[in-house]
Amino acid sequence: MKDFINSIYKNHALIYKALLFICTTVLIVYLFPKQGKFKYNFIQGKPWQSENLYAPFDFAIKKTKQEIDAEKHQIEQQSNLYFNLNTTVEKNVRAAYKQTFYQTFPDSISKNQLNTLYKTGELVLDKLYSYGVLNENFNFSEEKKSVILDGQITVKQTKFENLIQQKDVTTTINKLLKANQVEGFEIHFLSIFFEVVEPNLSFNKKLTENALKDELSKIAYTRGSINKETLIISKGEVVEGEKYQVLESLKNEYKSQVWTASNYNWVVFAYTLLVLLALLMLLLFLRKYRLDVFNNNTKVTFIFFNVIMMVLITSFVLNYNSQYLYIVPLCILPLVLKAFFDARLGLFTHVITVLLLGLIVPNSYEYMFLQITAGIITILTVSELYKRVNLFISVGQITLIYIIAYFAFFVIHEGSVDAIHWETFGLFVLCGLATLFVQPLIYVYEKLFGLVSDVSLLELSDTNSKLLKELSNKAPGTFHHSLNVANLAEAAANEVGANAMLIRVGALYHDIGKMKNPTFFTENQSTGINPHDELSPKESANVIIDHVLDGIEIAKKNNLPDRVIDFIRTHHGTSLVYYFYKKEKSMNEEASKEDFIYPGPKPFSKETAILMMCDSVEAASKSLKEPTSSKIDTFVENIINKQMESEQFLNANITFKEIQSIKKVLKHKLANIYHLRIEYPE
Template identity: 30%
Template structure:
């Protein structure tokens, strides 16, 4: 063990140099990289087109299949039908056209009539009238009508049709007009594509066929209506393209998902399967560096987070280096254990990752260092576990194992937050096992798969083993880490505070007054330390042992002089001084003999610092001795930590207040502040990092605690009588 501690001391000294500290993190990163190298190394498949797959092949990555996506988009675009729009204004235009034809016919007839009436007024003889009428022949009327119509209309409507209209009287034309316009509206109110124009014309013809018009006029009206019927539904290229674009954009990209089966065992590798294998990089990936770059980046982030955490850790340098070495050792141990367990996946134990003692590292770091670092380690282990236990599918992440490790580690940390006894570690393991069972059950249910009872039993057994193994290994490894690194854990402190400890029993039996004094000082020091954020538990336990040296000569200390004469009354000041001063060095030697933690030894050795034994110093001067003040001071060293300094103040305060008879609140406050002021002026606090603000808080806390201890009590009649008798 001494050789181990010597080696660790050398390593700690090296870590004081920044370069070696960085090298340590680089070494941890290299170990991580080597452990996960095979899990991210791309798998090279020796397969050919139209061969039979010898194994089920899954995709190592999620990637878009652009060829399939484009094919799907093309199909979606092709399925979009052309957009045709109904132009309702065409129907109105054709109605207006036919209406204008009828109006033109009526106008021609009215013009002929007006001209005839004018001629009748001028020409009185019958022969002249007949001659004038005969001058406006049907051909002239037809010519007049064509003059009122457009060239396109006259080309499309035959002369016989126009002639028949001119031969009809005004009433017949009005009826024919209404029937024709109505029929045109009815037919053209529906869509008439190019290939349905003839059918629409036949429909109009059928509608006009059964009207009451004269046969010749009916025939003319039908021809006129057929001319009016035309296409009113037309292809819209802009709307068609917009609809086609919307359909294409709505197509979701075709993706090959990570872990998706590309080809199953014994299945033929056709061109499509071969193309997908090539797409995910499983045919020619021997020289791919991307997975290794990704792994290196993840490891860099993890190492940077750890470096920053230890850089910002607010503990003494030597303790920080010990913590760093301890963490590194536990970290490497966990990675190697995880990698070793993952090798069983190759023999068809794909879910063997659940047996990993996920709470082991979290509980060790929680007990030995602190809770925040334990949580950080749990997260890192979850990341590493999801890569290492990836079921042999390179490039994938086993997310369920990562979730399992996080939940298991946090369960162990939470249980030990308030349970610091070593005996509680096994209970923590049982608690972790219970959490593991619930987590695995929830993950199985989330998969929505069908599992046999044997499979459920397997999962539950490995979950239980994970929790119990974590506890057993924690209990087994804890003493080695505590002894090897000299770490005083919370659990170790609580064990040292047990009254059955041999040294505490020694104080209790051999120096009961000192024991009572130590307990009182412990109460004062713990409350003061906690008030400023120092380690209150360390202060309490240190107080229990700080006067262990008095057990060598208990009767020479006033708290143990019950009903006996003070031996210092018969001794010269020099001898008394040596006896009193020796209790600090004697106590430190006894604690070292019992291999007590260094922090406890330091408290026993430093709690008086280099203070002056004022009583014996002044007594020696009164005796006329030529002495030096340094001869009547404790050898020190001065308090190096906040806890030791506060214990020294609390020790003096408790002894001083106990010597007072019925101290008042004002007397207690004055005494406390006077002692702190003396220590400050004497330079006893120069080597610890207590601030003036913290000293003020310590003074206030000590005063409050002392007021609670030395509060005034009601004097009962019998107590008064006893005092009178004594007087």
């Protein structure tokens, strides 16, 4: 049992990767839309490239979207409007009219004329309430059939134009008065009608909508059917018209037929195999070409998390509406991975993700071509992501590539640009704008996964930051030394293709531990007093060695990223504090060498190895007297060769050729620092 537990503990990293691999596969398959995939590809207006196709089962021919929309439009045009009638309103209005009429018209008018005017007013009311007055204004078509209800009973049926709307009441009264020739009394009538006329019709929205829904529900979405074994299309026959619609119907029916209870498990199993193969390729790539990432479970989790997120977002959009597929900013994936790792890993992961999505998206070849091309452009164009203008330029290029590729595919499919979907170009623009979200996303990932990007490195490289200001105040000599090392290391990194921004930040912070006892280091001694004179060689060596541990402690307190702390840990490797060891040796022949060795570890990356070289060369160069080109060459060679002899670069992925290039850069930079000229022969 104990051996079993020990075995699990020793292999816990691999066990975690296996569990992550399985869980990611299960989650991706779960997220895939639950529908089958038609095995034939066809394009409207192009010849059928496959063998003769016979119906594999009975299925109905579905109507086109245009046909269904036309039927819906016709039903909507012919649907009824329903209005509720208030029968008491007209009675009340007529009673109020009778009372108000005799109060409004003067007694000086003759009785016959008064009776005529009274009857004229009744005619106006008859016209107003012949169908009714609406309680509000509507924008319905005048030809719309309108049904007037008294409770549940239909009272009248007419066109909507015969109903009087609120905005038309005054106009209608004026027309009727003018037609009945009541000149001189218009104002009297208007004052009466303005006071007594009330609406008696209200729109029954619920009944109108329910009636429309009932009619729409009767629409048949199919027309005719195809029997099993019927020839659908022959090889070479052009896919158009009725043939195209039959194929589309078969494709849609096939998707629903495949995911039946009997073969559901087989289809899921097949999807699982394909996802397993894709993710396995990703893991093998990491193990073969990025072993440092493969060995870091946090980084592997981060990569798999990003793949899952892209599948999740795409699946959600597909389930909602596949027309919005190209609004998903898939190019965020290579951008993020390039920011934290490198371009090759970013592109490979992007391709694997696109292959996975190709299993579920419509027009998979077109989709994969567009996305892989955009991913390549992303990797090739985006450099120095911390510069905002570079991201905007890259997003513009990505959007342009999407538009050009989509335009080319559309012309190939349709043969013309007459029916091109311009709204798709708008989706590509929105996709480009969504890609700009990568900047805040990188910040969130840094906090969640403890990673560091070039954007954060740029912030850390600011010499006005709190920690570097403190270093310049407490240990000005060390601060100046760190700046010189940063310049040397950055130049060397550019020469061999290392991460120049990372190494510059590492160089700026590598000696922050010296702030604890600044005067014990020669670059900070300005008074001529050396505190080491009061200490034994062993005590002095301990103070010198402790600046590494002190630096790690200060860095963690100030929340510096682990990638930066690695430079503090490794910049002396397991080298010897040679001066104090020799001093102790002269006093005690039995002095232990282990007491004068830095705790390490040795540099384990190209960047940390470069920093060790530059730090040693810059520090030792202060001891050069009357430097010449030949002296500098010998000096650089000796220091770096000693580091190589003590196997300080054994764990770093740096080659002899790269070390020679770094030596060349350091020699050239030191010659510039000391303003050396060519030595002419005497």
